[in-house]
Amino acid sequence: MNLVKAWDILKEKGYKETSKRNQILELFVNDDRYLTARDLLDVMQKDYPSMSYDTVYRNLATFVSLGILEETELSGERHFRMHCESDSHHHHFICMDCGKIKEIPVCPMDMIGAALPAYEIDNHKFEIYGKCPACK
Amino acid sequence: MNLVKAWDILKEKGYKETSKRNQILELFVNDDRYLTARDLLDVMQKDYPSMSYDTVYRNLATFVSLGILEETELSGERHFRMHCESDSHHHHFICMDCGKIKEIPVCPMDMIGAALPAYEIDNHKFEIYGKCPACK
DNA sequence: ATGTAAATCGTAATCATTATTAATTAGAAA
DNA sequence: TTTCTAATTAATAATGATTACGATTTACAT
Structure with a gap:
Protein backbone atom coordinates (compact mmCIF):
# COMPACT_ATOMS: atom_id res chain seq x y z
CA MET A 1 0.00 0.00 0.00
CA HIS A 83 -1.41 -2.88 4.98
CA CYS A 84 0.90 -5.18 3.06
CA GLU A 85 1.20 -4.89 -0.70
CA SER A 86 0.97 -8.64 -1.19
CA ASP A 87 -2.58 -9.57 -2.02
CA SER A 88 -2.37 -13.17 -0.84
CA HIS A 89 -3.40 -14.14 2.66
CA HIS A 90 -0.42 -14.48 4.96
CA HIS A 91 0.82 -13.95 8.52
CA HIS A 92 3.60 -12.08 10.27
CA PHE A 93 6.68 -12.40 12.35
CA ILE A 94 6.76 -9.24 14.48
CA CYS A 95 9.93 -7.82 16.01
CA MET A 96 9.10 -6.77 19.55
CA ASP A 97 12.00 -4.33 19.55
CA CYS A 98 11.54 -2.28 16.39
CA GLY A 99 8.03 -3.30 15.33
CA LYS A 100 9.11 -4.36 11.85
CA ILE A 101 7.47 -7.43 10.38
CA LYS A 102 8.40 -10.27 8.09
CA GLU A 103 5.75 -11.94 6.02
CA ILE A 104 5.08 -15.63 6.64
CA PRO A 105 3.60 -16.96 3.42
CA VAL A 106 1.82 -19.95 4.97
CA CYS A 107 -1.48 -20.07 6.83
CA PRO A 108 -2.14 -22.78 9.41
CA MET A 109 -5.85 -22.73 8.58
CA ASP A 110 -5.05 -24.59 5.37
CA MET A 111 -4.23 -27.64 7.48
CA ILE A 112 -7.09 -27.19 9.93
CA GLY A 113 -9.90 -26.52 7.50
CA ALA A 114 -12.28 -29.43 7.89
CA ALA A 115 -11.01 -30.46 11.32
CA LEU A 116 -13.68 -28.31 13.01
CA PRO A 117 -17.02 -29.48 11.61
CA ALA A 118 -20.05 -27.92 13.28
CA TYR A 119 -17.93 -24.95 14.35
CA GLU A 120 -18.43 -21.53 12.82
CA ILE A 121 -15.00 -20.06 12.11
CA ASP A 122 -15.10 -16.28 11.89
CA ASN A 123 -11.49 -15.31 12.29
CA HIS A 124 -8.05 -16.46 13.25
CA LYS A 125 -4.74 -15.05 14.40
CA PHE A 126 -1.28 -16.40 13.84
CA GLU A 127 1.66 -14.25 14.83
CA ILE A 128 5.26 -15.01 15.71
CA TYR A 129 7.05 -12.71 18.13
CA GLY A 130 10.75 -12.19 18.71
CA LYS A 131 13.69 -10.17 17.50
CA CYS A 132 14.59 -9.49 13.90
CA PRO A 133 18.20 -10.00 12.73
CA ALA A 134 18.94 -6.28 13.06
CA CYS A 135 17.72 -6.11 16.66
CA LYS A 136 19.11 -9.42 17.81
CA MET B 1 -5.47 -28.58 35.96
CA HIS B 83 -4.61 -24.19 32.16
CA CYS B 84 -5.32 -27.27 30.09
CA GLU B 85 -4.66 -30.73 31.48
CA SER B 86 -2.98 -31.92 28.30
CA ASP B 87 0.75 -31.57 28.65
CA SER B 88 1.49 -31.36 24.94
CA HIS B 89 1.80 -28.02 23.21
CA HIS B 90 -1.37 -27.09 21.37
CA HIS B 91 -3.65 -24.18 20.39
CA HIS B 92 -7.28 -23.20 20.78
CA PHE B 93 -10.48 -22.54 19.01
CA ILE B 94 -12.29 -19.97 21.18
CA CYS B 95 -16.04 -19.45 21.10
CA MET B 96 -16.65 -15.71 21.15
CA ASP B 97 -20.12 -16.25 22.59
CA CYS B 98 -19.58 -18.52 25.59
CA GLY B 99 -15.80 -18.40 25.96
CA LYS B 100 -15.40 -22.17 25.82
CA ILE B 101 -12.42 -23.56 23.95
CA LYS B 102 -11.61 -26.56 21.82
CA GLU B 103 -8.08 -27.83 21.69
CA ILE B 104 -6.34 -27.80 18.31
CA PRO B 105 -3.65 -30.47 18.52
CA VAL B 106 -1.42 -29.04 15.80
CA CYS B 107 1.07 -26.19 15.99
CA PRO B 108 1.93 -24.16 12.89
CA MET B 109 5.44 -23.58 14.21
CA ASP B 110 6.26 -27.17 13.31
CA MET B 111 6.03 -26.20 9.66
CA ILE B 112 7.80 -22.87 10.06
CA GLY B 113 10.72 -23.98 12.20
CA ALA B 114 13.79 -23.31 10.13
CA ALA B 115 12.10 -20.87 7.75
CA LEU B 116 13.26 -17.92 9.87
CA PRO B 117 17.02 -18.20 10.19
CA ALA B 118 18.72 -15.27 11.90
CA TYR B 119 15.46 -14.44 13.65
CA GLU B 120 15.08 -14.92 17.40
CA ILE B 121 11.68 -16.51 18.01
CA ASP B 122 10.45 -15.88 21.54
CA ASN B 123 6.78 -16.63 21.31
CA HIS B 124 3.87 -17.24 19.01
CA LYS B 125 0.11 -17.09 19.04
CA PHE B 126 -2.36 -19.13 17.04
CA GLU B 127 -6.01 -18.83 17.89
CA ILE B 128 -9.20 -19.51 15.95
CA TYR B 129 -12.28 -17.47 16.77
CA GLY B 130 -15.93 -18.20 16.06
CA LYS B 131 -18.97 -19.93 17.49
CA CYS B 132 -19.01 -23.40 19.01
CA PRO B 133 -21.72 -25.88 17.95
CA ALA B 134 -23.82 -25.06 21.02
CA CYS B 135 -23.79 -21.32 20.35
CA LYS B 136 -24.12 -21.47 16.58
C1' DA C 1 -1.48 -18.05 72.06
C1' DT C 2 1.57 -14.95 69.62
C1' DG C 3 4.36 -12.70 66.05
C1' DT C 4 5.13 -11.71 61.43
C1' DA C 5 4.93 -11.70 56.70
C1' DA C 6 1.40 -12.28 53.38
C1' DA C 7 -3.02 -11.08 51.84
C1' DT C 8 -6.79 -8.11 51.53
C1' DC C 9 -9.60 -3.73 51.67
C1' DG C 10 -10.80 0.73 50.34
C1' DT C 11 -9.71 3.96 47.50
C1' DA C 12 -7.14 6.69 44.41
C1' DA C 13 -4.16 6.93 40.41
C1' DT C 14 -2.90 5.70 35.80
C1' DC C 15 -3.23 4.56 31.05
C1' DA C 16 -5.44 3.74 26.69
C1' DT C 17 -9.42 4.81 24.40
C1' DT C 18 -13.93 7.06 23.40
C1' DA C 19 -17.31 10.75 23.58
C1' DT C 20 -18.89 15.60 23.33
C1' DT C 21 -19.38 20.16 21.84
C1' DA C 22 -17.79 24.07 19.62
C1' DA C 23 -14.77 25.84 16.19
C1' DT C 24 -12.41 25.17 11.81
C1' DT C 25 -11.78 23.61 7.09
C1' DA C 26 -12.13 21.10 2.45
C1' DG C 27 -14.45 20.95 -1.46
C1' DA C 28 -18.74 21.67 -4.02
C1' DA C 29 -21.72 25.02 -5.93
C1' DA C 30 -22.99 29.66 -7.06
C1' DT D 1 -13.74 34.01 -6.08
C1' DT D 2 -17.05 33.86 -2.65
C1' DT D 3 -20.36 31.20 -0.16
C1' DC D 4 -22.30 27.22 1.86
C1' DT D 5 -22.40 22.89 4.17
C1' DA D 6 -20.95 18.72 5.82
C1' DA D 7 -16.70 16.74 7.26
C1' DT D 8 -12.97 17.35 10.21
C1' DT D 9 -10.57 18.87 14.12
C1' DA D 10 -9.43 20.89 18.94
C1' DA D 11 -10.07 20.94 23.56
C1' DT D 12 -11.50 18.68 27.07
C1' DA D 13 -14.10 15.50 29.78
C1' DA D 14 -15.65 10.79 30.46
C1' DT D 15 -15.08 5.93 30.48
C1' DG D 16 -13.30 1.41 31.42
C1' DA D 17 -9.62 -1.66 32.44
C1' DT D 18 -5.78 -2.11 35.24
C1' DT D 19 -2.38 -0.87 38.83
C1' DA D 20 -0.77 1.30 43.09
C1' DC D 21 -0.77 2.32 48.03
C1' DG D 22 -1.43 2.89 53.01
C1' DA D 23 -4.09 0.74 56.54
C1' DT D 24 -6.09 -3.35 58.27
C1' DT D 25 -6.73 -8.20 58.61
C1' DT D 26 -5.39 -13.03 58.30
C1' DA D 27 -2.75 -17.52 57.69
C1' DC D 28 0.26 -20.16 59.74
C1' DA D 29 4.90 -21.07 61.74
C1' DT D 30 6.88 -20.87 66.24
Whole structure:
Protein backbone atom coordinates (compact mmCIF):
# COMPACT_ATOMS: atom_id res chain seq x y z
CA MET A 1 0.00 0.00 0.00
CA ASN A 2 1.32 3.43 -0.97
CA LEU A 3 0.12 7.02 -0.57
CA VAL A 4 -1.55 7.25 -3.97
CA LYS A 5 -3.46 4.04 -3.51
CA ALA A 6 -4.55 5.03 -0.02
CA TRP A 7 -5.88 8.35 -1.30
CA ASP A 8 -7.62 6.64 -4.18
CA ILE A 9 -9.55 4.59 -1.64
CA LEU A 10 -10.27 7.55 0.63
CA LYS A 11 -11.39 9.83 -2.22
CA GLU A 12 -13.57 7.11 -3.68
CA LYS A 13 -15.39 6.88 -0.36
CA GLY A 14 -15.80 10.65 -0.16
CA TYR A 15 -13.22 11.36 2.55
CA LYS A 16 -11.62 14.78 2.37
CA GLU A 17 -7.93 15.34 1.88
CA THR A 18 -6.48 16.99 4.97
CA SER A 19 -2.87 17.70 5.75
CA LYS A 20 -3.09 15.70 8.96
CA ARG A 21 -4.55 12.66 7.28
CA ASN A 22 -1.84 12.91 4.69
CA GLN A 23 0.93 13.17 7.22
CA ILE A 24 -0.37 10.19 9.20
CA LEU A 25 -0.35 8.15 6.02
CA GLU A 26 3.12 9.39 5.10
CA LEU A 27 4.40 8.32 8.49
CA PHE A 28 3.17 4.80 7.90
CA VAL A 29 4.53 4.70 4.36
CA ASN A 30 7.96 5.92 5.43
CA ASP A 31 8.12 3.83 8.62
CA ASP A 32 7.15 0.32 7.73
CA ARG A 33 6.36 -1.06 11.17
CA TYR A 34 3.76 -1.27 13.90
CA LEU A 35 3.06 2.01 15.71
CA THR A 36 0.78 2.94 18.59
CA ALA A 37 -1.55 5.93 18.71
CA ARG A 38 0.93 7.54 21.09
CA ASP A 39 3.85 6.94 18.73
CA LEU A 40 1.92 8.75 16.02
CA LEU A 41 0.80 11.63 18.18
CA ASP A 42 4.33 12.24 19.46
CA VAL A 43 5.63 12.66 15.91
CA MET A 44 2.61 14.55 14.61
CA GLN A 45 2.73 17.10 17.40
CA LYS A 46 6.09 18.33 16.18
CA ASP A 47 4.28 19.75 13.16
CA TYR A 48 0.83 20.14 14.70
CA PRO A 49 1.27 20.87 18.43
CA SER A 50 -2.46 21.02 18.99
CA MET A 51 -3.22 17.65 17.44
CA SER A 52 -5.41 15.54 19.70
CA TYR A 53 -5.87 11.83 20.34
CA ASP A 54 -9.34 12.09 18.92
CA THR A 55 -7.96 12.92 15.51
CA VAL A 56 -5.41 10.14 15.67
CA TYR A 57 -7.83 7.43 16.76
CA ARG A 58 -10.59 8.58 14.43
CA ASN A 59 -8.33 8.43 11.41
CA LEU A 60 -6.76 5.16 12.45
CA ALA A 61 -10.23 3.62 12.70
CA THR A 62 -11.11 4.98 9.26
CA PHE A 63 -7.93 3.66 7.68
CA VAL A 64 -8.39 0.22 9.23
CA SER A 65 -12.01 -0.01 8.13
CA LEU A 66 -10.96 0.79 4.56
CA GLY A 67 -8.16 -1.77 4.58
CA ILE A 68 -5.44 0.86 4.34
CA LEU A 69 -3.95 -0.06 7.72
CA GLU A 70 -3.85 -3.32 9.61
CA GLU A 71 -4.09 -3.59 13.36
CA THR A 72 -2.96 -5.93 16.09
CA GLU A 73 -2.76 -6.00 19.86
CA LEU A 74 0.73 -6.14 21.37
CA SER A 75 1.25 -6.18 25.13
CA GLY A 76 -2.09 -4.59 25.85
CA GLU A 77 -1.92 -1.83 23.27
CA ARG A 78 -3.30 -1.46 19.78
CA HIS A 79 -0.63 -1.22 17.11
CA PHE A 80 -1.09 -0.17 13.49
CA ARG A 81 0.89 -0.51 10.29
CA MET A 82 0.42 0.03 6.57
CA HIS A 83 -1.41 -2.88 4.98
CA CYS A 84 0.90 -5.18 3.06
CA GLU A 85 1.20 -4.89 -0.70
CA SER A 86 0.97 -8.64 -1.19
CA ASP A 87 -2.58 -9.57 -2.02
CA SER A 88 -2.37 -13.17 -0.84
CA HIS A 89 -3.40 -14.14 2.66
CA HIS A 90 -0.42 -14.48 4.96
CA HIS A 91 0.82 -13.95 8.52
CA HIS A 92 3.60 -12.08 10.27
CA PHE A 93 6.68 -12.40 12.35
CA ILE A 94 6.76 -9.24 14.48
CA CYS A 95 9.93 -7.82 16.01
CA MET A 96 9.10 -6.77 19.55
CA ASP A 97 12.00 -4.33 19.55
CA CYS A 98 11.54 -2.28 16.39
CA GLY A 99 8.03 -3.30 15.33
CA LYS A 100 9.11 -4.36 11.85
CA ILE A 101 7.47 -7.43 10.38
CA LYS A 102 8.40 -10.27 8.09
CA GLU A 103 5.75 -11.94 6.02
CA ILE A 104 5.08 -15.63 6.64
CA PRO A 105 3.60 -16.96 3.42
CA VAL A 106 1.82 -19.95 4.97
CA CYS A 107 -1.48 -20.07 6.83
CA PRO A 108 -2.14 -22.78 9.41
CA MET A 109 -5.85 -22.73 8.58
CA ASP A 110 -5.05 -24.59 5.37
CA MET A 111 -4.23 -27.64 7.48
CA ILE A 112 -7.09 -27.19 9.93
CA GLY A 113 -9.90 -26.52 7.50
CA ALA A 114 -12.28 -29.43 7.89
CA ALA A 115 -11.01 -30.46 11.32
CA LEU A 116 -13.68 -28.31 13.01
CA PRO A 117 -17.02 -29.48 11.61
CA ALA A 118 -20.05 -27.92 13.28
CA TYR A 119 -17.93 -24.95 14.35
CA GLU A 120 -18.43 -21.53 12.82
CA ILE A 121 -15.00 -20.06 12.11
CA ASP A 122 -15.10 -16.28 11.89
CA ASN A 123 -11.49 -15.31 12.29
CA HIS A 124 -8.05 -16.46 13.25
CA LYS A 125 -4.74 -15.05 14.40
CA PHE A 126 -1.28 -16.40 13.84
CA GLU A 127 1.66 -14.25 14.83
CA ILE A 128 5.26 -15.01 15.71
CA TYR A 129 7.05 -12.71 18.13
CA GLY A 130 10.75 -12.19 18.71
CA LYS A 131 13.69 -10.17 17.50
CA CYS A 132 14.59 -9.49 13.90
CA PRO A 133 18.20 -10.00 12.73
CA ALA A 134 18.94 -6.28 13.06
CA CYS A 135 17.72 -6.11 16.66
CA LYS A 136 19.11 -9.42 17.81
CA MET B 1 -5.47 -28.58 35.96
CA ASN B 2 -7.58 -29.24 39.06
CA LEU B 3 -7.88 -27.73 42.51
CA VAL B 4 -5.52 -30.14 44.24
CA LYS B 5 -2.80 -29.67 41.67
CA ALA B 6 -3.19 -25.90 41.77
CA TRP B 7 -2.81 -25.87 45.55
CA ASP B 8 0.18 -28.18 45.34
CA ILE B 9 1.89 -25.59 43.18
CA LEU B 10 0.84 -22.66 45.35
CA LYS B 11 1.85 -24.32 48.61
CA GLU B 12 5.15 -25.40 47.17
CA LYS B 13 5.92 -21.75 46.39
CA GLY B 14 4.88 -20.65 49.87
CA TYR B 15 1.57 -19.02 48.99
CA LYS B 16 -1.02 -19.07 51.74
CA GLU B 17 -4.36 -20.79 51.46
CA THR B 18 -7.12 -18.20 51.60
CA SER B 19 -10.81 -18.71 51.05
CA LYS B 20 -10.83 -16.12 48.28
CA ARG B 21 -7.97 -17.72 46.41
CA ASN B 22 -9.74 -21.02 46.74
CA GLN B 23 -13.01 -19.69 45.45
CA ILE B 24 -11.38 -18.03 42.45
CA LEU B 25 -9.75 -21.36 41.59
CA GLU B 26 -13.03 -23.21 42.10
CA LEU B 27 -14.75 -20.83 39.71
CA PHE B 28 -12.23 -21.64 37.01
CA VAL B 29 -12.40 -25.38 37.68
CA ASN B 30 -16.20 -25.41 37.54
CA ASP B 31 -16.50 -23.03 34.60
CA ASP B 32 -14.14 -24.21 31.92
CA ARG B 33 -13.93 -21.10 29.80
CA TYR B 34 -12.32 -17.69 29.42
CA LEU B 35 -13.38 -15.14 32.03
CA THR B 36 -12.50 -11.49 32.58
CA ALA B 37 -11.53 -9.90 35.89
CA ARG B 38 -14.97 -8.31 35.95
CA ASP B 39 -16.69 -11.67 35.39
CA LEU B 40 -14.84 -13.01 38.40
CA LEU B 41 -15.47 -10.04 40.64
CA ASP B 42 -19.20 -10.08 39.86
CA VAL B 43 -19.49 -13.68 41.02
CA MET B 44 -17.10 -13.35 43.96
CA GLN B 45 -18.89 -10.33 45.38
CA LYS B 46 -21.97 -12.45 46.01
CA ASP B 47 -20.00 -14.22 48.73
CA TYR B 48 -17.50 -11.44 49.49
CA PRO B 49 -19.21 -8.09 48.88
CA SER B 50 -16.08 -6.16 49.81
CA MET B 51 -13.78 -7.97 47.42
CA SER B 52 -11.70 -5.55 45.37
CA TYR B 53 -10.18 -5.56 41.91
CA ASP B 54 -6.77 -5.48 43.53
CA THR B 55 -7.35 -8.93 44.98
CA VAL B 56 -8.69 -10.31 41.72
CA TYR B 57 -5.90 -9.00 39.54
CA ARG B 58 -3.17 -9.84 42.04
CA ASN B 59 -4.28 -13.44 42.25
CA LEU B 60 -4.81 -13.76 38.52
CA ALA B 61 -1.26 -12.56 37.94
CA THR B 62 0.03 -15.06 40.51
CA PHE B 63 -1.88 -17.94 38.96
CA VAL B 64 -0.71 -17.08 35.45
CA SER B 65 2.92 -16.77 36.55
CA LEU B 66 2.73 -20.23 38.12
CA GLY B 67 1.13 -21.80 35.06
CA ILE B 68 -2.17 -22.48 36.81
CA LEU B 69 -4.12 -20.18 34.52
CA GLU B 70 -3.59 -19.18 30.93
CA GLU B 71 -4.35 -15.75 29.56
CA THR B 72 -5.30 -14.21 26.25
CA GLU B 73 -6.53 -10.89 24.95
CA LEU B 74 -10.00 -10.87 23.42
CA SER B 75 -11.55 -7.68 22.05
CA GLY B 76 -9.32 -5.48 24.11
CA GLU B 77 -9.74 -7.26 27.45
CA ARG B 78 -7.65 -9.80 29.27
CA HIS B 79 -9.35 -13.18 29.63
CA PHE B 80 -8.27 -16.05 31.85
CA ARG B 81 -9.01 -19.77 32.02
CA MET B 82 -7.71 -22.83 33.82
CA HIS B 83 -4.61 -24.19 32.16
CA CYS B 84 -5.32 -27.27 30.09
CA GLU B 85 -4.66 -30.73 31.48
CA SER B 86 -2.98 -31.92 28.30
CA ASP B 87 0.75 -31.57 28.65
CA SER B 88 1.49 -31.36 24.94
CA HIS B 89 1.80 -28.02 23.21
CA HIS B 90 -1.37 -27.09 21.37
CA HIS B 91 -3.65 -24.18 20.39
CA HIS B 92 -7.28 -23.20 20.78
CA PHE B 93 -10.48 -22.54 19.01
CA ILE B 94 -12.29 -19.97 21.18
CA CYS B 95 -16.04 -19.45 21.10
CA MET B 96 -16.65 -15.71 21.15
CA ASP B 97 -20.12 -16.25 22.59
CA CYS B 98 -19.58 -18.52 25.59
CA GLY B 99 -15.80 -18.40 25.96
CA LYS B 100 -15.40 -22.17 25.82
CA ILE B 101 -12.42 -23.56 23.95
CA LYS B 102 -11.61 -26.56 21.82
CA GLU B 103 -8.08 -27.83 21.69
CA ILE B 104 -6.34 -27.80 18.31
CA PRO B 105 -3.65 -30.47 18.52
CA VAL B 106 -1.42 -29.04 15.80
CA CYS B 107 1.07 -26.19 15.99
CA PRO B 108 1.93 -24.16 12.89
CA MET B 109 5.44 -23.58 14.21
CA ASP B 110 6.26 -27.17 13.31
CA MET B 111 6.03 -26.20 9.66
CA ILE B 112 7.80 -22.87 10.06
CA GLY B 113 10.72 -23.98 12.20
CA ALA B 114 13.79 -23.31 10.13
CA ALA B 115 12.10 -20.87 7.75
CA LEU B 116 13.26 -17.92 9.87
CA PRO B 117 17.02 -18.20 10.19
CA ALA B 118 18.72 -15.27 11.90
CA TYR B 119 15.46 -14.44 13.65
CA GLU B 120 15.08 -14.92 17.40
CA ILE B 121 11.68 -16.51 18.01
CA ASP B 122 10.45 -15.88 21.54
CA ASN B 123 6.78 -16.63 21.31
CA HIS B 124 3.87 -17.24 19.01
CA LYS B 125 0.11 -17.09 19.04
CA PHE B 126 -2.36 -19.13 17.04
CA GLU B 127 -6.01 -18.83 17.89
CA ILE B 128 -9.20 -19.51 15.95
CA TYR B 129 -12.28 -17.47 16.77
CA GLY B 130 -15.93 -18.20 16.06
CA LYS B 131 -18.97 -19.93 17.49
CA CYS B 132 -19.01 -23.40 19.01
CA PRO B 133 -21.72 -25.88 17.95
CA ALA B 134 -23.82 -25.06 21.02
CA CYS B 135 -23.79 -21.32 20.35
CA LYS B 136 -24.12 -21.47 16.58
C1' DA C 1 -1.48 -18.05 72.06
C1' DT C 2 1.57 -14.95 69.62
C1' DG C 3 4.36 -12.70 66.05
C1' DT C 4 5.13 -11.71 61.43
C1' DA C 5 4.93 -11.70 56.70
C1' DA C 6 1.40 -12.28 53.38
C1' DA C 7 -3.02 -11.08 51.84
C1' DT C 8 -6.79 -8.11 51.53
C1' DC C 9 -9.60 -3.73 51.67
C1' DG C 10 -10.80 0.73 50.34
C1' DT C 11 -9.71 3.96 47.50
C1' DA C 12 -7.14 6.69 44.41
C1' DA C 13 -4.16 6.93 40.41
C1' DT C 14 -2.90 5.70 35.80
C1' DC C 15 -3.23 4.56 31.05
C1' DA C 16 -5.44 3.74 26.69
C1' DT C 17 -9.42 4.81 24.40
C1' DT C 18 -13.93 7.06 23.40
C1' DA C 19 -17.31 10.75 23.58
C1' DT C 20 -18.89 15.60 23.33
C1' DT C 21 -19.38 20.16 21.84
C1' DA C 22 -17.79 24.07 19.62
C1' DA C 23 -14.77 25.84 16.19
C1' DT C 24 -12.41 25.17 11.81
C1' DT C 25 -11.78 23.61 7.09
C1' DA C 26 -12.13 21.10 2.45
C1' DG C 27 -14.45 20.95 -1.46
C1' DA C 28 -18.74 21.67 -4.02
C1' DA C 29 -21.72 25.02 -5.93
C1' DA C 30 -22.99 29.66 -7.06
C1' DT D 1 -13.74 34.01 -6.08
C1' DT D 2 -17.05 33.86 -2.65
C1' DT D 3 -20.36 31.20 -0.16
C1' DC D 4 -22.30 27.22 1.86
C1' DT D 5 -22.40 22.89 4.17
C1' DA D 6 -20.95 18.72 5.82
C1' DA D 7 -16.70 16.74 7.26
C1' DT D 8 -12.97 17.35 10.21
C1' DT D 9 -10.57 18.87 14.12
C1' DA D 10 -9.43 20.89 18.94
C1' DA D 11 -10.07 20.94 23.56
C1' DT D 12 -11.50 18.68 27.07
C1' DA D 13 -14.10 15.50 29.78
C1' DA D 14 -15.65 10.79 30.46
C1' DT D 15 -15.08 5.93 30.48
C1' DG D 16 -13.30 1.41 31.42
C1' DA D 17 -9.62 -1.66 32.44
C1' DT D 18 -5.78 -2.11 35.24
C1' DT D 19 -2.38 -0.87 38.83
C1' DA D 20 -0.77 1.30 43.09
C1' DC D 21 -0.77 2.32 48.03
C1' DG D 22 -1.43 2.89 53.01
C1' DA D 23 -4.09 0.74 56.54
C1' DT D 24 -6.09 -3.35 58.27
C1' DT D 25 -6.73 -8.20 58.61
C1' DT D 26 -5.39 -13.03 58.30
C1' DA D 27 -2.75 -17.52 57.69
C1' DC D 28 0.26 -20.16 59.74
C1' DA D 29 4.90 -21.07 61.74
C1' DT D 30 6.88 -20.87 66.24
